[in-house]
Amino acid sequence: MPEAPAAPGMKIFVVDDQEVNRYLLTVILGQLGHEVHVAANGAEAVEQFMQISPDMVFMDVMMPVMDGYEAATQIRELVGDKFVPILFITALRDEASLVKALQHGGQDFITKPFSHAILRAKIEAMQQQMRMYETVRLQRDQLAQYQQRISHEHQVAERLFQKILHSGALGHPGIRYVISPQAIFNGDILIAGFRPTGQLNILLGDFTGHGLSAAIGTIPVSDIFQGMTAKGFAISEIAVEINKKMQMVLPRGLFLAACLVEVSFSEGLIRVWNGGVPEGIVYDAATGQIRARLHARHFPLGLVGTEQFDKSLDIYPIGPADRLLMFTDGVTEAANPAGEVFGDARLMDVFHHDGGGRADDLLDRLIEELAAFRGHQTQSDDFTLAEFRLAELERLPDTSAIRTSHGLSQRAFPHAQRDWTMDFDFQHRVLRVLDPLPLLMQMLMEIQQLHSHKEQIYLILAELYSNALEHGVLALKSAAKNGADGFERYYSAREHALASLQTGFVRFHFESLQSDTVSKLIVEIEDSGEGFDVNRCIQSEADHTEYHGRGLPLLRALCESVQFNDKGNKVTAVYCWRCGDTGNAGQAGSGLFP
């Protein structure tokens, strides 16, 4: 604790119209080791005060020109913040005058005739007060400095968190979100990113507890999410990893309520894993109709161990005008001055406003309603609210390679040499638990400088693999996906069939060919299924209104050639590019949405 040093010798200013008093005080105070300055009346004292800058003032009351009261008042104004005690010198005995002296800013008074001992005692008492005052002043200044530093650090931290948590795809015009500054420091987190194959992964989370400890936890979450999304992992796998990490780092009682969503444009559906976040809403912006609520079926992340963790997903179909609204409990639990909470019912009212109809401005209306409901209590704003305009977010994986591949003929490839081949055979027991795509992608990227073609290659593998697994090994029929219910049935059938898979395999063969000017990657994939009628399938390609059936045309667009064997259980796709072509010339604009 800081303390002002003791001041044995002070500068004392004696103001008295009687020379004898000035003389006496000068002698006595001088003997006590102080430096003495004198003035003969109040006006003189005020005039000289700033120049002398004394530590203490002895002030007579009755003086010509300006009396002691007035002088004391003016001196108080001059010193401002600094503590300079004024002691009134008085022969007065009446209480009223003494009170008046104190009221005019005097700290104390001394009476004539002067007593050496009393003077000394009073000066020491004043010095004690001055030290205390100085200590308080120092602490106040330090506190102010500290406060300033903290508020500066908060600003820096806020910017930092904004960068960490709100990078990725959140800048996309199809995403609108509000996250209150308070919410950032209370551990709300919103992240979104595109997978190499074009799906959008979203995470909205809310840590239990408040303050720094909650906020810090968002950093590893963001790292895992963004890293795995870029590598092409599905949200179920990301949820498993984040859960594992949270179990490891969070103390008991702290956990992350989170909702993960994966928007698959090519399939026209979203997959959802919700652990403890209020039910998000999928709605049709054209009609205002609510199509689905994203139910919370799981424990929040970090609450149970991996062996108990349930990574199963819910699947909801989406249409072209659909939007997804997600929010934290700060929205439903926002309170008005009477202590009532906003609640889900009021949220629904916003949807049913005007008896339905277009819901283009729903997010704005909701924000307005919320602000109106809360009244002036905006200080404790602690919510995150995000809207995703699904159709606008559709991003085709880069298909710029098409230009190149169309321009190539077999004759341009006479002196090709095989660089490497690679074979994999995944049997049913592995297929049950492993998604081989991220693994294969990583290997391909390690072997050859394919990074600029990563998105295309991933898409080709993903289409080939899901076809082989779902229609080959699991023998599911695409047509089962028809209609809104069909979707859910299809994917729960897929999940069920995969979990109980007793036989079957998927084999991959990779081959890389190089000439001076052209590179080719040949991917062959074979499954244990019955195969299918290749011709019939190609016939139905023209029909674009179905929920399914977009895989093959996409493959053909990306690859130089796609060939099935007669049985239909083996596909050979050839991806081709010119040496030096980065493959990332531009974004494809055509939409996959029906």
Added chain:
Amino acid sequence: MRVSKQLSPDGKHLTIKVTGRFDFSLHEEFRKAYEGMGPNGTSFQIDLGGTEYIDSAACGMLLVFRDAVGGDHADISIVNASPVIKKTLQLLQFQRLFKIT
């Protein structure tokens, strides 16, 4: 006192009652209410009849409490919760960890 407790005469049943806002500020008080009660066959009842509001930090406190008195083997029921609080608890799947009636 926003947290009160009552032990049955035979010492086999502890009721903890929380009134007002159940949030992190009750951390100490709540912990003290079950202090010393290990996993020893006692059954517990958390009475939220007087609770106006529960936040996620309080939910975390309930988990810590559950672990302290026996985890999966603990016998804990949460009673008299308002519909809003019940909804919050269900959102976090607490009905799988506690008996919520």
